[in-house]
Amino acid sequence: MSIKDLARRAVRALTPYQSARRIGGQGNVWLNANEAPLAYPFIIDPARLNRYPECQPPAVIAAYAAYAGVADEQVLVSRGADEAIELLIRTFCEAGQDQILICPPTYGMYAISAETCGVGIVEVPLTAARQPDWPEIKSRLSDVKLVFLCSPNNPTGDLVGREGLNELLEAASDRALIVVDEAYIEFCPEASVVDLLARFPNLVVTRTLSKAFALAGIRCGFTLAAGEVIALLSKVIAPYPIPDPVAQIAAEALSAKGLTLMQERVRELNAQKARLKAELAALPCVTEIFEDKGNFVLVRFDDGARVFAAMKEAGIILRDFSSKPGLNDSVRITVGYRGEMDAVVNVLRDIR
Numbered sequence: 327m328s329i330k331d332l333a334r335r336a337v338r339a340l341t342p343y344q345s346a347r348r349i350g351g352q353g354n355v356w357l358n359a360n361e362a363p364l365a366y367p368f369i370i371d372p373a374r375l376n377r378y379p380e381c382q383p384p385a386v387i388a389a390y391a392a393y394a395g396v397a398d399e400q401v402l403v404s405r406g407a408d409e410a411i412e413l414l415i416r417t418f419c420e421a422g423q424d425q426i427l428i429c430p431p432t433y434g435m436y437a438i439s440a441e442t443c444g445v446g447i448v449e450v451p452l453t454a455a456r457q458p459d460w461p462e463i464k465s466r467l468s469d470v471k472l473v474f475l476c477s478p479n480n481p482t483g484d485l486v487g488r489e490g491l492n493e494l495l496e497a498a499s500d501r502a503l504i505v506v507d508e509a510y511i512e513f514c515p516e517a518s519v520v521d522l523l524a525r526f527p528n529l530v531v532t533r534t535l536s537k538a539f540a541l542a543g544i545r546c547g548f549t550l551a552a553g554e555v556i557a558l559l560s561k562v563i564a565p566y567p568i569p570d571p572v573a574q575i576a577a578e579a580l581s582a583k584g585l586t587l588m589q590e591r592v593r594e595l596n597a598q599k600a601r602l603k604a605e606l607a608a609l610p611c612v613t614e615i616f617e618d619k620g621n622f623v624l625v626r627f628d629d630g631a632r633v634f635a636a637m638k639e640a641g642i643i644l645r646d647f648s649s650k651p652g653l654n655d656s657v658r659i660t661v662g663y664r665g666e667m668d669a670v671v672n673v674l675r676d677i678r
């Protein structure tokens with residue numbers, strides 16, 4: 327018997343998430359993980375580093391609640407939104423029995439977390455208009471505990487339609503939780519569904535500091551939900567999930583000054599996104615530009631593999647989605663600063 331045979335069956339069968347970091351690459355222009363292009367300095371106070379941190383640092387909770395417009399008891403802070411996804415599954419799904427529902431193509435961690443936890447996955451693909459297939463999702467509600475929707479959707483950039491979501495929340499009342507992943511919502515804040523929390527106790531919204539806040543390195547995310555849901559998640563979360571330096575940085579990023587900086591960054595990146603899209607639209611090798619509500623643009627080329635290889639050659643690392651259903655020849659470009667976007671366009675111009 328080998329050590330491998332000791333592992334759980336679900337773990338033996340698991341293909342780990344192919345994160346941008348794991349795939350790696352060689353280059354100097356990193357546009358493959360939807361990160362912000364620049365880091366900002368923070369000063370850490372070491373006075374409490376000998377102590378265990380608070381499970382839910384009150385300053386961080388209060389700051390995020392104020393920013394999101396909800397009550398403190400509706401907020402949970404975790405090790406990135408990824409931990410929030412896993413906590414939801416571990417809290418609400420019985421291993422070997424329950425299922426989650428996902429709408430591919432979408433963010434990969436919903437399925438990976440379910441598989442690691444031994445929880446089943448019901449796939450209801452997006453429609454041709456790249457919207458959740460509302461009637462089909464409703465017809466599967468009795469089979470699932472959690473429905474994961476992503477808005478803006480990674481990697482297609484589409485928003486989830488509000489009317490459909492409203493009706494789904496009603497249909498799922500007392501049957502399933504509807505999770506809306508708003509990792510990119512700062513790039514189109516008007517599209518947030520957080521206001522619906524006041525009407526629907528079965529709505530859960532996940533957020534992160536990894537994208538618009540330029541803090542992917544500290545691993546800090548949030549769950550917004552009814553107090554009852556947050557209380558259940560709090561039973562499952564680790565006793566000290568948020569390192570004290572992370573809490574200090576998060577609180578500063580959520581201060582008035584931090585929020586202003588974030589909004590300036592969003593304005594600049596959205597402007598660069600508009601420029602990039604205009605350039606792409608004029609290029610003969612581009613066959614489709616997907617929605618652009620996040621800090622990334624998914625682009626279909628006449629020959630996606632060729633574009634990906636040419637970029638790699640030029641030291642520009644992008645993310646290839648061509649193996650995903652319906653996304654043949656599609657490559658996702660994270661929006662960076664002007665020089666990075668110019669570098670991308672220059673390579674594309676040279677492709678014949």
Ligand SMILES: *Cc1c(COP(=O)(O)O)cnc(C)c1O
Nearest residue numbers: 406407408433480509534536547
């Ligand atoms: C990046 C991303 C996350 C992960 O956020 P972390 O806080 O860095 O764990 C979650 N959901 C989506 C859709 C993402 O793109």
